[in-house]
Each structure stands twice: as C-alpha cells, then as structure tokens.
Amino acid sequence: MDELNKSEIKNPNFEIPTMAQMAAEGKQPEILFWVGCAGSFDERAQKITRDICKILHHVSISYAVLGTEEACTGDPAKRAGNEFLFQMQAMMNIQLLDGYNIKKIVTGCPHCFNTIKNEYPNLGGNYEVIHHSQLIQQLIDEGKLKAEGGESFKGKRITYHDACYLGRGNEVYEAPRKALEILDAELVEMKRCRSNGLCCGAGGAQMFKEPEPGNKDINMERVDEVVAINAQVIASACPFCMTMLSDGIKHRDKDQEIKVLDIAEITARANRL
C-alpha cells in the first residue's frame, strides 16, 4: 500500500468560485457544488471536498460553491424527529438557492443529496440533484474522465461500501461501482452489499450521539466484514461512512493494510489531479 501513502495530496492551485462572487460578476455557473457540513468542517472530509473541486476543475465544468452562505440541509434534525428545525433549514436554503437561480446541484454527501432531491420539492425547492459519484459516472461515460496519468490501482483488492441514503434510499448502486471499474483493480463485494448493504452506523443522527447499549458497534461489524474479504481499499461515497469506517479500521489496527478512500479521491488520484 506504499504507493497509496506516498502519493502526495496536492492542494488546489486554483480559485474555488463562490456563488456570491459569480453573481457579482453577472455570471451563472452550470452546476452548484453543495459541499455539506462534513465536507466543510471535518478534516478528513475536506480532502474529499477539494478532490471533487479538482475533478470539476479538471473537466472544465463551470461550477460554484455557496461558501459561508451554505447551511445544514436539516437532514440530521429531520431523522432525529425535529421537523421544525428541518423545515426552517430547508426553507432558508431554498430561499438562498432560488435567489441565485440554481437549477442543478451536485452534492458531496448522500444525506444532502437525498434531502435536497426528495424532501425540498414539497417545500418549494425544485432542482436537478445528483451525487458526486453520479457526476463521475457521467464524466466517465462521456469520455471526459479516464483513469490515467496517476496512481495505478491495478490488481488492488477494492471493495465498495454502499451508503444507505445513496443505495437503498435512492437506488444508486451502479454509479460508484462504475468509477471503480475503470481502474483495472480487483473489485470484491462484501456479503452484505447493494440493497443488502450494512449501515456504517452513522445515519439517523447516530453520528451525533453515543450508540445505545449493545454488544458491538455497528462500524466494527462492518469493518470486520471488510477484513474478512481481505480488501486493501474500501471505497466510500459518504463523509459519514468515511468517519465510521476509518475509525473502525483504526480500532482493529488495520490502518496500515486497509485504506478508506472516497470515490472522488480514488478518481482524483487515478488521474493525478
């Protein structure tokens, strides 16, 4: 796994455009990149955010982020039962998005993706929403993204962990796998995959509280499945899964052998972005 550790992480050497800036210049981006709270604040997830920007920049899509204007979609509040707070967040975000006349959104998080795509329309927010794994799939299909010039994943054992709100929640099973298929790696599936996938343990606001008493943490149950199939890389597509899986791998002392990487990070590395 040395190569994986070696490949240096380059920070973006380009400006990341914000909506406010673009609007001031009278410009309208093709797509809004909705970063999400984890992608904005969590150090590990920030790397994924930057890699998504690198991909957008690399294929010259005109995009922008909301920067400090973005706020939580309300997903954790809604799943925890706080419908008031959720709808407050939703309506403020819809006002903001509509103010900028946003039509198309790519999100870096399955929870934001699900909430904006499915739960905002009924509150008046109608956008075309895709998750970054779907964007990557589209770019691959269009021939705009290849797996060339960067790190080789050839022959590596890679498994993909389905995020609940991408997989079962919205039936996006193929897009992230598509991004892995072009790597020429050895793709292995865990026993519980696709619609049978096992949750990482973070959803439904569990991320923000201690688990209830039990005999094992859910992320350990999942990580043991990864260890059992001898995967070298777990690909994930959700910043919360990223945290849960990384913690679990560390807890099992496997962080030298097994890397947890987001689909966007793998794509960026394979293309040396």
Add this chain to the structure above:
Amino acid sequence: MIGQIVFLIVLATAIYLFSRNVGRIRRNILLGKDTDRSDRPAERWKTMARVALGQSKMGKRPVAAVMHLFIYVGFVIINIEVLEIVLDGLFGTHRIFSRALGGLYSLFIGSFEILAVLVLTACVVFLARRNLLKLKRFSGMEMKEWPKSDANYILIIEICLMTAFLLMNAADYKLQTLQYNHYIKAGSFPVSSLLTSFLAGQTSTLVAIERACWWFHIVGILAFLNYLPYSKHFHILLAFPNTYYSKLEPKGEFSNMASVTNEVKAMLDPSFVPTAEAPGRFGAKDATDLTWKNLMDAYTCTECGRCTSVCPANITGKLLSPRKIMMDTRDRITEIGKNMDQHGNDHHDNKALLDDYITREELWACTTCNACTEACPVNIDPLNIIVQMRQYIVMEESAAPASLNNMFGNVENNGAPWKYSNADRFNWADK
C-alpha cells in the same frame, strides 16, 4: 338432509364470526390518522402484483421462498376444491364438479393432491426450521408465548388439513374402485391411491373415514378462517391491500409534516395565513396517532423477522427490533379496540404505545438505514413509526438525548451540526 342443515349452520356461523372479526380489525385500522395513498393507481396495482401475488421479495432467501411458494400456491389452488366441498355440503351432492368437468376434473384432483404433498413437505420443513434448527430469525424477545405458538399452530393445522384431504380422497378412491353406492368413478388420485392399502377393506369403515375426513377438512378450514384474525396468518389477506398502499417514493424520502410547514412559514413570513389546522399532537405517542397505513402494516406483519435479522442495531445487540415495533403497534391498537368494545369509545386506559410498549432506548437506536423496509416481503415500513415516535419525543416533550439537543442547537445557531462558526465554513478552500 340433517347433514345439509348442520353444514349450513356451521358455514353461516363461520362466515358471520369471520366478518365480525374482520370488521373489528378494519375499524381498528381506521382509528389511525388519514394519509393519502390514492395516487398513481397503475403503479400500485403493479406493486401489488409483483410483491404480493408474485412474491418478488421472498427470493432473497431461496429455501424459505420455495417452501413458502408451495404453501401459497397450494392454498390458493386447493381452495377451488373447498368450493366444491361447500356446494356438496349445501346440496347434499358428491363431487359436484366431476360431471361438468369430465376429464379436466381428473387433472384438477390430481394436481390438488400433488400440491397437498408439497404443502405437507413445506410445513414439516418449516416446523423443523423453527423448532429443531432454531433459526435465529425466529427467536428474539418479542417471539415468546403467543407469537411462538401461533407459528407452530398454523403449521400443525395445515398439516392436519392436508392429511385429512388426502385420507378423504384415499377412502373415496377405494370406494370408487369397489363401485360402492354413489361413489362413482371420478377424478384421478396420484397420491391418495398409494394410501389405499393402509385402509380397511370394509365399505362401511371406508364411508365413515371418508365422511369423517370430509367434515374434519371443511370444519377445519372454517375454523382456520376464524383463527386468521387472531394470528400473524392474517397476512394472507392483508398482504394484498398492504402492498397496494405501499410507499412509492424513494425509501430515503421522509414525508414533510404539513402542519409544521404552516408554522415555519408563519415564522419566516408574519403575513402568511395558514391554510390547514394545526394537529392535536406532533408525532406519535399512541397507536391512534399513527396513520391507518402504519396500523395496516401492523396487522399485515407475518412476524417473519427478515427486518430484524438485517437491522444493524439488532445485529449489534441493541434493544431495537423492527419486528417488535410492528407487533407492539398491533397489540396496542388491538387493546385500544378492545377497550372501546368493552368500555365505550371514550374510555382511556392511561397507557400508550410509547413507554408502555416501545421504549425510548429502542427508538433512539435506529440509524434510519431502511434495511428493514427493504427486507420486508410485504412492504411494511417500521422506520416510519420509529420516526413519528421520535417526532413526538422531540417536538412535544423536548426530551431528545442531550447530545442530540446539542446538535439541534448547533444547527439552529451555526447552521451545522457541530459547534463550528459559520464564518469558518469555507476554510477548507484555503488549506
């Protein structure tokens, strides 16, 4: 003649009792709140055809799927035979269809017999899985006492019914070969003809066996019919409407509460005039706060445990079991219905679904992962009940776990679930 009268009385009583009990369950389901599931009828019919009629979600567990298919097909098709039995009983005829159908009749009876053997086999395998192999899916804290016996009773009753059916045919067949009385040659008996050597040769004994099995079979079926409303076996009827009224939206989508939308709009825009009335209560404390679809789900539950066996919380030893959520909901709404019958509609027993049946520890263990709803063979949605009960705890009682209250505070004040300042939200771009 006496036989016909007795039969008519038995049949009428069975149908009366059955419709009364079904009426009670219907009334109980309608105690739930309204929710509109009348949209997209074409898609609904398709879902029902696929999931209920076509058993599409059973395939994930092949052994159970095949065995269940035997019983399902067996029951549906053998019921054609029940029609004949009922007509014979009423008109005092014997094998009334045999004349009209001619050669086809042999085909019918022949296939019924083969199906009966398949049903018998499946019931024996199911009994063994439950009681000898002790599959984990069939145990759990909610699977004690009644639910545990219920499953076994059903299988044993089915075995008895099928045995009586085959024995009846065997005696009949032997009488036919003896050309005794009205036992005219009718049908083909691929299975029961093999049993004839075990039966006595005397015609009077044979007639007695044939009659006894005939009565046992039909009275047994009528009794079983009346057992359904008290049993998880009720799913054989409710599976159809329940899948018809399935949630058609993506699983990740939780519906928005219209009553909250009104209040939030009024908060953001003081000039806003709400259109709908505020509800009596946000979220669900008792079974009557749930929607009728939640309650229909509860009565449809087969207690198969597919949901619980894939629930990440349950797998890792937490108290939560989605099957228990459904069974508790059913038991509670049944209790409320009983109270109404016994003490009048306004009676209150000072109990509720929350705390008396479902504990908070169970509710807070859910990751909203939708594994349960994906696994359920009859499209039941335990997650929806869990979320409505969380809504009650949070919005009516403000009693969420402290860490979640912190998270709410952060979202409200900083626009993020963590305690970071909004001003730092874009710092990732500079790192």
